Amino acid sequence: MTSDNTDSNQRSLIKVIYRFLGGAVLGILVLLIPVTYGASNNFGLVQVGVAFVFIISCGLLSIVWGGKFIDTVTRMLNSTGL
Secondary structure: OHHHHHHHHHHHHHHHHHHHHHHHHHHHHHHHHHHHHOOOOOOOHHHHHHHHHHHHHHHHHHHHHOHHHHHHHHHHHHHHOO
């Protein structure tokens, strides 16, 4: 009985980790858009900090809302035409 409970806990933890990583990767991709089109590549500590917070926030929002968050962000990116 405890073996089944442990397996389901491990599966849910792995699912949470995958959701976080998926959201973080999506955040990185969103951040790469203005970086690749921008003319200036000298980033200060504030810009790096904001980027880090944005990536972590995307990961956390992906954990909370799952596929809905990822679908919404990808739809928004598709509507921009980039």
